[in-house]
Amino acid sequence: MPAYIITYFGVRGRCETMRMLLADQGQEWKENVVPFDVWMKGDLKATCVFGQLPKFEDGNFTLYQSNAILRYLARAHGLYGKDDKQAALIDMMNDSCEDFRLKYARMIYQDYENGKAKYIEDLPGDLSKFEKILSDNKGGFLVGDQISYADYHLLDLLLIHQVLSPGCVDSFPALKSYAERLSARPKIKAFLESEAHKSRPINGNGKQ
Ligand code: 6SG
Numbered sequence: 001m002p003a004y005i006i007t008y009f010g011v012r013g014r015c016e017t018m019r020m021l022l023a024d025q026g027q028e029w030k031e032n033v034v035p036f037d038v039w040m041k042g043d044l045k046a047t048c049v050f051g052q053l054p055k056f057e058d059g060n061f062t063l064y065q066s067n068a069i070l071r072y073l074a075r076a077h078g079l080y081g082k083d084d085k086q087a088a089l090i091d092m093m094n095d096s097c098e099d100f101r102l103k104y105a106r107m108i109y110q111d112y113e114n115g116k117a118k119y120i121e122d123l124p125g126d127l128s129k130f131e132k133i134l135s136d137n138k139g140g141f142l143v144g145d146q147i148s149y150a151d152y153h154l155l156d157l158l159l160i161h162q163v164l165s166p167g168c169v170d171s172f173p174a175l176k177s178y179a180e181r182l183s184a185r186p187k188i189k190a191f192l193e194s195e196a197h198k199s200r201p202i203n204g205n206g207k208q
Helices: 016-024 035-039 044-047 066-076 084-110 111-135 149-163 173-183 186-192
Strands: 004-008 030-034 055-056 061-065
Touching: 016 066, 030 044, 030 111, 035 055, 035 066, 055 066, 055 173, 061 173, 066 084, 066 149, 084 111, 111 149, 111 173, 149 173, 173 186
Parallel strands: 004 030
Antiparallel strands: 004 055, 055 061
């Protein structure tokens, strides 16, 4: 049995980044899928430190908070740069990914009908920051010349935004080639082509 267990709703949501990271690193994990109606009963919620999922287990070690989970996996699998300064820059990039994810999630869950058009209109402003970072860094990743946990986060955001707004990266050459290059890494490609990934809704309310 794999040592890693992800307990989460049956959606991509806050877990597809860690799933891509694990897949790309050749790791196995078990999915413990919690149906929404089971969650609403409240028994599992009462056991979660902050009353939320995902919950992540590595043997008898349990973690909550998706970004803490990513950093735990980054330390374990050499996805945290080559020194403390690179690690700090990688955290900075991931914090910006988190800002971007929260903005997306607010629109999806709270303002889809009224806010989607404006969100898409403003999207180039968000994407252009990452475009500049990637075109300035000749190493091919957000930081340095090797993949970090923040790259999996940005890749997930680029993939879900291309569902929200097809073609949204087409005018950003660095972002477009980065998303294509990371998606073509053999283990990520296999993951993205898997039924498990393709059949998982992006979000818990069916909007995408
Ligand atoms: C939701 O927000 O799916 N966890 C979510 N929601 C349930 O009772 N900072 C942390 C982290 O990074 C944020 C955790 C995150 O890990 S993820 C959670 O636990 C709760 O608070 C997105 C997602 N949402 C769908 C959903 C599940 C419960 C509420 C919204 C289904 C729809 C409405 C009720 C059940 Fe629903």
